[in-house]
Amino acid sequence: MFGLSVYATQGLHGIVYGMLLFLVSSGLTLVFGMMGILNIAHAAFYMLGAYLAYSTVVATGNFWLSLLVAPVLVGLLGALVERGLLRRIHRFGHAYELLLTFGLFFMLAEAVRWIWGNYTLQVPTPALLAGSIPLLGSQYPVYRLFILAFSGATCLIMAAVLLHTRVGIIIRSAVSDGEMLAALGINTPLVALGVFSVGAALAAVAGVIAAPFLQADPGMGAAILTDSFVVIVIGGFGSLLGALLASLMIGELQSFGILWFPAFALVFQFLLMAAVLVLRPQGLFGEKG
């Protein structure tokens, strides 16, 4: 019923969205693996990234500058949240930490509406990457290919840091056994602060990258929130490889779901999430039961 090029384009589109989703989910899953907190405010950090990109472009006309501004500001905000708020209530259990990030998400989302208005803002595609090129039998926007390349590169850098540096080893150990790590003399609260803050900065980077593609929209936080939940459940809490595969799965599922079953595209991913939680709560690559 559709030509081959439609499938190819749709498939590519799924990968692009999937990689964007991975940028957001990677920070979320790392923080969960380390601290046991499902940081709902993470989606607000992503949204802040997109809006900061808009403001940077409006103020300076330079899109690339926002790739520096947004992660730095949001990373600082993340550090503040971890140090100033989350750590204070750590001893009351994860449920209260979860509720706190929930309240923060609510506040930040409304703050964005307050500052930037309750409507979609257009962030222009940088001139360097505007336009389309012929690809797989149709015209494909260059910017989406850039998203693909950029997220792919980020993913590789992250893998290199985690697998081959001392910091990476410490972070991986913190995910698998924080108490043991602390006993070995590592300052685990500092590691947690760093990971939380870098995770927030990554979410902001994803927001910046997403801005010319999805525009800055007050509803974008809630939209990515549920998607990234599904991703980290399917991939397994704390697993980056799982998050990568699950992000691509969800990207494709949405892409083709909209093509074939527009009415039920949304239902699929939640059914998938429910199935994973019921049959294999640790997810595809998670370790904890």
Next chain:
Amino acid sequence: MRRSTIIAASMVLLYLVPFALDTLRLRVAIEILYFGLFAVSFNLLFGYAGMLSFGYAATFGVGGYAIGLIWKHLGAVPIPLALLMAALAGAAIGALIGFFCVRLRGTYFSLLTLAFSQFLFAVALKWRAVTRGDDGLTVSPPDLALPGGFMLRMGNALHFYWLELTVVLVCLWLAWRFTRTPLGNAALLMRENDERAAFLGYNVFGTKLVVFTFASTLAAVAGALFASFQRLITPAAVDLGTGTEVVFMALLGGAGALLGPFLGTTVYILLQNWLSRVTEHWPFVIGLLFVIVILFMHTGLIGLFGRSGRLLQLLRARRIAAKESL
């Protein structure tokens, strides 16, 4: 003896409250009643049994749709019977969802409840033949003839308030009774440490499932009252926004006491009514208040009052223990 006099007097007072209110305020009072019941039932799950549901709107919506469909397809079923049927529908869906969810703990539980509620939201939105999708299902409650020839007219806010108050009081009494049973005590144990509870021989799965089902039943009644008063039920009743609101209302009032969430609901709705006239960004203030309560007042607003229930004392004890262990 004196205590029961106070309770009886305050009940009579509650029935007379509407005479002191204008129509607009009466509508607010009606809203507080059904959302209050909703929040109290949420807290049976979270405050008592330690299960934080993110998809709690699911059974609220089921109750609303159930009662709408009952009147649409079965004709003028008297409202008490219709409410009972809606409650049963909520119990059935609650037992079904609970069967899958209560095996999981912590965040996993929260996310699975979210998945189920999103699924129900999609059903409400897309199964147009039954739910009428986005347009919503019209709910038309029939008037109720009371013995003695008095007609309770559902179109009359005052009459609706009396009916609703009666239903809510019965439900609150049931909830209170429930927390006094051995099963209710076992629920507390689940929250404190379900592993140890299992070692002690408690049926963790069974206990949690019963609490989940009971809470869902009360939520369905609240949803049915909501739909009857609004005369409309839309997918919005099942969405994440409703699920969020109930968490705010319950926690604002305090998870440590049965009526804490009721207080929270009252404050939430009054505050929202007032704030939304002052600023369109009222959710920010509510969010801020919520964060402050989570940070500094574990026992919620009800913790400000002197007399405290067993649960509250337990929370305080834990808090002191946590401070000492620092």
